[in-house]
Amino acid sequence: MNSSHDRARSWVGVGYVLLAATLFSVNGTVSKLVMATGLSSLRLVEIRCLGAALLFAVIATWRRPGSLRIGRRELGFVCVYGVVGLALVQWLYLVAMTRMPVSISLLIEFTAPLLIALWVRYVRKEPVRRRIWVALVLTLAGLALVAQVWAGLTLDAVGVTAASLAAVALAAYYLLGERGLARRDPWSLAAWSFAAAAVFWALLQPWWTYPFAQLGVDVGLRGGGTGPLVPTWLLVGWVVVLGTLVPFALVLTALTRIGATRVGLVGTAEPPLAGLVAWAAIGETLTTVQIVGGAVVLAGIVLAESARAPQSTEALPAEGLAG
Template sequence: MTELALPPGALAARRHPRLGYAMTLAAATLFSVNGAVSKLALNASGIGTPRWTELRSTGAFVGLAVGLAVLAPRRLRIGTRRELMRLAFYGAVGFALVQWLYFVAIDRLPIGIGLLFEFTAPVLIALWARFAWREPVRRRVWPALGLVIGGLALVAQVWHGLTLDGLGVSAGLLAAIALAVYYLMGERLVVRRDPISVVCLGLGFASLLWAFVMPWWSFPLDTLSVEAVLPHGIGAAPVWALAAWTIVLGTIAPFVLSIAALRHLPATTVGIVATFEPVAAAVVAWSWLGEALVAAQIVGGLVVLVGILLAETSR
């Protein structure tokens, strides 16, 4: 809020682009590692993707809410009923559905491929901006759409029939729609609220939704004590430790880093740099979990990334 009182050019002078790039890359790396950590926990515990999503959302909300309550309690206030409804919808779709569908996708698909499907969201965002909001959109959105469709066809190896799990593919595509809602609604919500409080309250409403669907008193606590075998003979870790990693380093830290990066880089630049996540996730999944991709899928993934980059710069 104090930035509004700064003289012209003062905020720009405080920008540090290199720091912004570092924050975005760090966030993308943490998100990508979280995919492998979550997959290890899901496979070891059999806890199920809805419960794991509930655990992640609630843990991250509590962490952020405590931090804001201590440092800036006013940020947690909700002004109007309309804002309340928007934040509730945002939490249900932009957080609960995005996270759950993502976990379903990576549980049934290689992590890198699941993320590729989800990261097609920028194309949907550009199309929505063009036809729903009537915003000017560069013509590159059309080749972007073609590249994404063609690249996904290579990833799925459609000439062999659908070689990927159908439910996993559907979850990835639905996650892209939910992620587009996350970005589009978030873009409007942060006009009147600071980004960290939007994330915190969004996670709060997502947690309420999961608590209604699956009450906490029925949570299978015994699954958290199960030992998950770590790759490459590193040893084993209890699922509760992996859950703590997911909450702190897989959710709170990368969200805060990606939001903080917006103080130093334009949103479009942050979005482009964030496409490092599917690449990093594929590398982590290959090195940790042995999820190798065939040549056609690697080429298809690169084509999809080019399409995403074009879509990111089309608005």
Template sequence: MTAATARRGYVLVLTGAVLFGLNGGISRIAMDGGIDPLPFTSARITGAAIVLALLAALWRPAALRPPRGRSLLLIAGLGLVGVAALQLTYNVAIDRLPLGIALLLEYLAPVLVVLWVRAVRREDVHRRMWGAVACAVGGLALVAQVWEGLQLDALGVTMGLLAAVSFATYFLLGEHNVGTQDPLHVIVWSFVMAAVLMNLVSPSWRLPDLTQDVSALERLDHLSVPLWLPLLWVVVLGTVTPFFLQLVALQHLPATQVTMVATLEPVLAVLLGWAWFAESLAGVQLLGVAVVMAGIVLAQSARRAAPAELPTPQ
């Protein structure tokens, strides 16, 4: 791998992380504008599935072949849990918690992945895994200030933790699929299956009037935009584009490096929460954020046999 190739990969994955970080704020505009998390999730997944399918038709038509056999079961699990459940729990979490804290909870997934492969698959992992677990749990205790009683919304915390479980499932199932299949094929059909499920639960076309103007919220509340604009952003620039960028980044960098750089997203979300949503964190909570991030980085490097991850589905 040349230095130029590595730089290109880092630019791609950093751009994807920034877009994913911004996506949380844009999603808040749409949900505050009157779209409930269920139909919002349906609309986002359905829109992304359509765009991904069109890209596959233009770029790699073979990716549109339906999966079969064991591959069908794995991709179905990936789509239903790793995409649909993840996006729903994530949307509820960012709607009820400070943006940075919601993403910190979700990004406990790498820790869960390492624990799973050690306890269930009996794979060898580095001893730093236990330091990662300690950092993750201790850092979250600092963020939540548990000595003062839980100050965070209970449902939001529950959804954030379920998002971490769903995210870990995404990595574990995706590892099986991407090892033998085209990642674009896996992503397209995962989103298609997730879209089918979400439209059965909450049809994506049952949305409020998308032409109405909604506030850009908090420090930008003097601005208003039509409701269709944040929804379009979330589909194109908050889902498809960062997915594509990180997919291409995997052609320039090892998957472990791509995933580690992508963990900058929670840090960006904390900064975004402060700059846009006027969210303030006490000094001890900022320390907790740093400790959790240290745990995430340790967890990423704790597994000796690194999986071939998919792009992050935020």
């Protein structure tokens, strides 16, 4: 009886992650449509972080009053965590996908699990399974196929650099998340980290200079600005609620059911899902060789995600932050 219950609970957790990955994938394309109206990637990240911070703070307070209390020392930690792991990850990803297909941007960013395993092995000196070396070869080979290096680098250099830096920042988010979750619950941690990211962007770009008039511009839901028209503010609302709050909530719930390692493994469905969404919505296409390369990269990611020793502390999964 307990075994059946555990299996059902496990499958529900897997379903949560797949739904979250789907929402994150759709969010990539929605964000690209928003930026096509002229709203910059910096401004989109700024409003996304503020909206998510407010919503997570409300939920955290509702779930457990007083959970948002924080000490001075921890405040410094969440500031670094929010700026590096959220603000920079999201901005760098948006920069990458404005210059490259969404799916390729995600594939490069999703090398973060490989970076994590290498950090754990050589910096922390913790045991890592030998499969990490196979994962390294697969990931590098797959990226070479995606980039079609034999024909000269066909991807935008700025886009590749932004996606690669996003992978580094995402790895930092994952590693710092272990420390953060040891001190407080995921909901209040999300609220504080998004708040730190929101303050960071507000200092760089004060809200009184925000181009609110841009939110009233209509945008077509197909590539090239064609298709049904909707106001930009509606798409921005999607980014905040269905592209951030809901998928993050699904991932947090799944963590309690199947653990971080399995959440991360299932979450690797996001890059191919993002490619399908971008193809259906805005007509982005990949060559057969690039599709094969993407599959090879995903195989390396799966190995890298499972390469950490089983006794390692669980953390927030790497998937979803880019979306």
